[in-house]
Amino acid sequence: KQEVTQIPAALSVPEGENLVLNCSFTDSAIYNLQWFRQDPGKGLTSLLLIQSSQREQTSGRLNASLDKSSGRSTLYIAASQPGDSATYLCAAGGFKTIFGAGTRLFVKA
Amino acid sequence: KAGVTQTPRYLIKTRGQQVTLSCSPISGHRSVSWYQQTPGQGLQFLFEYFSETQRNKGNFPGRFSGRQFSNSRSEMNVSTLELGDSALYLCASSPYRDSDEKLFFGSGTQLSVL
Numbered sequence: 001k002q003e004v005t006q007i008p009a010a011l012s013v014p015e016g017e018n019l020v021l022n023c024s025f026t027d028s029a030i031y032n033l034q035w036f037r038q039d040p041g042k043g044l045t046s047l048l049l050i051q052s053s054q055r056e057q058t059s060g061r062l063n064a065s066l067d068k069s070s071g072r073s074t075l076y077i078a079a080s081q082p083g084d085s086a087t088y089l090c091a092a093g094g095f096k097t098i099f100g101a102g103t104r105l106f107v108k109a
Numbered sequence: 110k111a112g113v114t115q116t117p118r119y120l121i122k123t124r125g126q127q128v129t130l131s132c133s134p135i136s137g138h139r140s141v142s143w144y145q146q147t148p149g150q151g152l153q154f155l156f157e158y159f160s161e162t163q164r165n166k167g168n169f170p171g172r173f174s175g176r177q178f179s180n181s182r183s184e185m186n187v188s189t190l191e192l193g194d195s196a197l198y199l200c201a202s203s204p205y206r207d208s209d210e211k212l213f214f215g216s217g218t219q220l221s222v223l
């Protein structure tokens with residue numbers, strides 16, 4: 001049974017700081033790993049998708065890596081901004097997409 | 110291109126009632142999946158439909174059911190509502206649910222059971 005864990009559960013950083021969010025999964029038989037952003041009371045917005053055969057993906061200030069052998073993915077956010085404040089969720093894609101509990105990020109101006 | 114549309118946005122029901130939620134996927138998307146989000150359990154997979162057929166199902170009781178129509182629109186139904194069914198229900202669509210496809214989510218239906 002796939003289990004996805006995200007660390008830390010919450011994070012508060014000053015504006016401009018670079019930060020790393022961590023995601024681990026127990027079953028390496030995934031076909032992709034996605035990172036999402038969720039604002040309060042809203043749906044999820046897909047940020048990055050890494051297929052199981054890939055190692056990383058980049059979009060603007062965001063970079064996500066995937067290491068299937070160790071069951072880990074990281075989301076790197078460069079030069080954080082107050083607008084980045086949200087909950088970030090990772091999801092292990094398979095027959096059933098399994099989500100982590102998320103990391104709540106607050107970026108202070 | 111319109112995004113994923115979920116209706117209604119908010120619902121208030123009482124215990125024992127039933128409820129139907131609707132999801133219209135992005136045009137051309139044939140896979141629709143449903144999720145329940147609660148503060149305690151997070152996001153949990155309910156089921157996924159593709160071309161009117163349920164392909165995958167999560168670990169929810171039979172009170173939770175769904176269907177998909179020929180135009181890919183999907184509905185989910187919860188019968189005999191319980192207090193614990195209060196949650197944000199999200200649906201997501203993708204073209205075929207292939208490994209290179211992102212999931213696109215709607216804004217959700219917030220269900221409150223009193």
